[in-house]
Amino acid sequence: MKIQIKLFAAARELSDTGEIGLEVADGILVKDMKQEISNAYPKMSELILRSAVSLNREFATDESVVRENDEIALIPPVSGG
Amino acid sequence: MIFITPKAIDTSKVLESVKSQQAGASVLFVGTTRQFTGEKETVQLEYECYESMALEKIQQLVDSVEAKWNIEHCSVVHRIGVVGLGESSIAVAVSSGHRLESFEAAAWLVDELKIQVPIWKKEFWADGKTEWVHPSGAPKPTPQDFNSAQGGA
Numbered sequence: 528m529k530i531q532i533k534l535f536a537a538a539r540e541l542s543d544t545g546e547i548g549l550e551v552a553d554g555i556l557v558k559d560m561k562q563e564i565s566n567a568y569p570k571m572s573e574l575i576l577r578s579a580v581s582l583n584r585e586f587a588t589d590e591s592v593v594r595e596n597d598e599i600a601l602i603p604p605v606s607g608g
Numbered sequence: 609m610i611f612i613t614p615k616a617i618d619t620s621k622v623l624e625s626v627k628s629q630q631a632g633a634s635v636l637f638v639g640t641t642r643q644f645t646g647e648k649e650t651v652q653l654e655y656e657c658y659e660s661m662a663l664e665k666i667q668q669l670v671d672s673v674e675a676k677w678n679i680e681h682c683s684v685v686h687r688i689g690v691v692g693l694g695e696s697s698i699a700v701a702v703s704s705g706h707r708l709e710s711f712e713a714a715a716w717l718v719d720e721l722k723i724q725v726p727i728w729k730k731e732f733w734a735d736g737k738t739e740w741v742h743p744s745g746a747p748k749p750t751p752q753d754f755n756s757a758q759g760g761a
Contacts (some may be wrong), residue, residue: 535656536728603740607657
């Protein structure tokens with residue numbers, strides 16, 4: 528399935544884009560999707576290890592299943608306030 | 609009142625927004641751009657957010673505050689874009705019948721916002737370098753963390 532992943536802050540700058548598209552297996556787990564992003568964008572690897580993932584604007588776990596039409600974002604450690 | 613804005617925050621309006629005749633106390637927290645972090649000098653900060661999720665997460669935190677403390681009102685305003693020295697990046701106001709609830713709720717909300725809400729800041733240092741702040745070793749936001757933040761719901 529084709530998925531789109533929103534990127535922010537350092538992840539956005541390291542990849543030079545606010546959103547990337549990836550072709551992944553149906554029902555991929557969040558942890559495996561993170562590995563696929565790392566493989567495609569090695570510059571982001573270190574940051575991806577420290578980042579969370581959100582699905583439909585809620586934090587996911589490594590074991591969460593990614594669905595085709597999910598709104599997906601990589602959430603590097605936050606620093607608001 | 610919950611919003612995210614690229615404009616300067618009018619902190620007096622944020623405080624005004626929690627006024628209530630039932631409140632005997634109002635607390636206003638304002639976060640501002642600090643010039644020195646140890647030896648390092650900041651010239652400005654720039655904030656970025658995942659706006660739709662950030663607004664939902666802030667609303668969840670306000671809902672949690674209302675469930676955990678007996679308060680009257682709670683407002684959160686966060687600025688994005690460039691925030692100069694001494695300018696406000698965030699204002700949180702809470703009102704309650706007595707002061708303890710407002711103090712505790714405001715402190716908790718700001719602590720949780722710094723873990724749960726997808727907003728990021730970039731340091732512009734005086735030596736010309738820039739750096740996104742992605743704290744290592746910080747608590748990771750997860751649904752479990754959020755549930756425990758809500759009191760084990």
